[in-house]
Amino acid sequence: MDISNKTVHYSGINALRLEWPAELSVKYGVLITFNEGEENSNEVKYEVRITRLKPGKDGEPLFQIERISDVFVNEILPDLVADRLAYAAGKVFYPLVITVDQNGGFQSIYNHQEILKRWQSVKNKVLDNFEGSLVEDYLERMEKQLANADSINLAFLNNDWFIHTFFKPLYKEYGQHRTAESVYKFPIAKDFNVEGYITEEKLSGQTNSFGAIELLHNGTIKPLEDDLYIANRATGDYEGYYLLHPKYKRIISVVSDFNYGAPLMSKVKVKITVIPKSGEEFDQDFQLDTNVKGLPVTEMVVIDGQTSRKGFWDRLLNK
Structure with missing residues (x-):
């Protein structure tokens, strides 16, 4: 549905609704640090x-x-042969098209057939640059995996x-107190004895100093209630700090920290900006029809329809 010329007002419920127009592209930098x-x-x-x-075709986002x-x-x-091989073969997945649920959470790969069609070309390029039985075995295993959606x-x-x-799944109602609770399982915690991080999600009551919406996540590992795992229960914490566009609610930046001990401690930090x-500033289109800076999030008007990188993170993190 085209809502590019409509004005959307929040109801009295504290909620986030993604207003990202179709066919609009946004670039992001991704930095993932393991055991910083x-x-x-x-x-x-x-x-x-x-x-x-x-x-x-079925209305999926x-x-x-x-x-x-x-x-x-x-x-x-x-630089390692194994890493270069995995990177070269992994190019078959992109462009990757995914479906998300109504709250914005990942559901599934949508363009599986397109990926299969790309495989032969990618495979030929890999064989042009690598040789040996190990390469052929790797490609054979990957081909079998690709065949299974x-x-x-x-x-x-x-x-x-x-x-x-x-x-x-950020885009949902947060209730009277602007909080929600979810259980998230990240790649750092793959063990069967862990349900995930039981996470409190808190939506800011007003926009921050430069007009962005803040969403805070704080989570702790939730182990399975099973006597088999009591002697060696994993522990861990998760903190996520999301900044969202005041008009479109799309992500401006994320800083997330994860730690997990089972029994050795592992740490991961993810930054997306x-x-x-x-020639543009990241916040140059934050302004709505009225000055929204400092207004409660639930009172903002959403109009659905970025640059010097110097000091970018300092501005985002309000330092």
């Missing part, structure tokens, strides 16, 4: 373009994810940090 500050620390960095697509840069590991391209869905569900962080268009 430790001897075994590693950093993965890349850029993506996210496009809201028109609904699918669709988003397209494109990787628009190389993937850098510790500031360099993957459920296997692909499970792979992204279990392993993709960007999808887990960006496509969360919008990349403004050349």
Whole structure:
């Protein structure tokens, strides 16, 4: 449904509703740090373009994810043969089209057939650049996995940090006290003895100093209530800080920290931030018809229809 020229008012309920027009693309930088500050620390960095697509054939909300840069590991391209092979073969997935639920949470891969059609071309390029029986075995295993849509869905569900962080069910009612509670299972906690992080989600009562909506997540590991796991229960915490566009409610930035001990402690930090268009500020279109800075979130008018990167994170984090 085209709502580009309509004005939407909130009801009296504290809620978030995504107003991302179809066919609009936004670029983001992604930085994932594993075990920050430790001897075994590693950093993965890349850029993506996210496009809201028109609904699918059954009315599903669709988003397209494109990787628009190389993937850098510790500031360099993957150098180990195994890493280069996985990276080259993994290009078959992009552009990736996913379905989300009505709250914005990841559901499934939508363009499975397109991925299958791309495979032969990607496979030929891999064989042009790699050789050996190990390469052929890897491609054979991947080909079998690609043929099974459920296997692909499970792979992204279990392993993709960007999808887990960006496509969360944020768009829902938060009740009278602007809070909600959910259980989230991130890639850091794959054990069968863990249900996930039981998470309190708190929506800010007013926009911040530069007009963005704040959403805070605080979670702790919820172990299964099973006598088999009492002796070795995992522990862990999760903190997420989302900044959302005051008009469209799309993500401007995310900083999320995860730790998990089972029994050794692992840490992951995920940063996702919008990349403004050349010559624009990230918040240049925050203003609505009236000055909304400081107004309660539930009183804002949503009009549905970014740059110097210097000091970008300082501005976002209000430092």
